[in-house]
Amino acid sequence: MNFRAYSRILDLLPPEFLHQLFIKLLQTKILKKKVIFDNLKINIFGKDFVNPIGLAAGFDKNAEVIDGALNLGFGFLELGTVTPMPQIGNKKPRVFKIPELSAVIQRLGFNNKGVEEFLNNLKKVKRVNNILGVNIGKNKNSKDFISDYKFLYEKLLPFSDYITINISSPNTPGLRDIQKKGNIEKLIKNLSAIKKRKPTFLKLSPDLSEENFSNICDLVIKDDFISGLILTNTTISRDSLYKKPVKNSWKLHEQGGLSGKPLKDKTNMLIKKAFSLTKGKIIIIGVGGVSSGKDAFEKISLGASLVQLYTSLIYEGPNVVVKILSELSVCLKKKGINNVSDLVGKNISYD
């Protein structure tokens, strides 16, 4: 029986309970799938990645399963979102699986144990050959979002390889407004006053207006504080959902961010747009609906240097990472591309 078949049985259990089980399983470190593909090694912001496929933010919100997640074959992990103070998040149920569409709708609301516990966990990890990003967000009740981001940035900087400023989760009221002209400039100005730096990324929403998207692309080129963009977070749009009948169609109307397959085309379009607007001068991390080597190939070909995933782990199981890596590696060879870095932004079709 493959994981998809198991997954249908597991669908009967509450998604958050399953997530906890998965975390426990990974903590045992029994799932060791590390494999090296020479043509997938890539150097980005001066760091050697064993491969460009990373774990997206939201899976390991408290940095509690780092070694176990790396054992799945990921080239890097993005931990968090972490907030300064612990938060319980929104009322349950708040995660809804839509298996027919390989999608999830969730409104967790930055449930996490706060930065102190996050940092304690991070400090316990042996830092050899692993690349760890941290994704930071403001507390729901924070009166001053800038001081939340500054506090987290300074605190986590010594223990991370890169920092993601999350201003795009749809489940924290007002968070996405930070992306608007005026607010984003103010945030970057305050953060760039910090003396020390790490490669820093802005994670954007796929629902941004054209104007705000172009403004951020301009800003990233002009300002040397931001290394690049993570495209994208989940969407509040449901436009892509009604092509296929769904058993429990009430779920489609649940509030929250949609991830998985229905998000793929939108994120691809935005990666292409950002690559073109910035003339390939910034680092793009592509995320949204990646579950195969082809999906990863497409995002890289459109301009992403690195790729992340979350939802496909839920539907395809822990083997999905190695499956993606081997498919991507084989495809590069077939196309006569020596190394994955030679594919970035080349607009080569997979088929």
Ligand SMILES: Cc1cc2nc3c(=O)[nH]c(=O)nc-3n(C[C@H](O)[C@H](O)[C@H](O)COP(=O)(O)O)c2cc1C
């Ligand atoms: C259950 C769940 C929780 C998430 N939590 C976060 C989060 O805390 N911070 C964040 O930046 N993105 C979060 N995301 C968004 C993912 O990092 C990713 O951007 C999005 O799901 C698209 O990728 P995917 O289609 O591979 O899941 C979450 C996604 C899911 C499904």
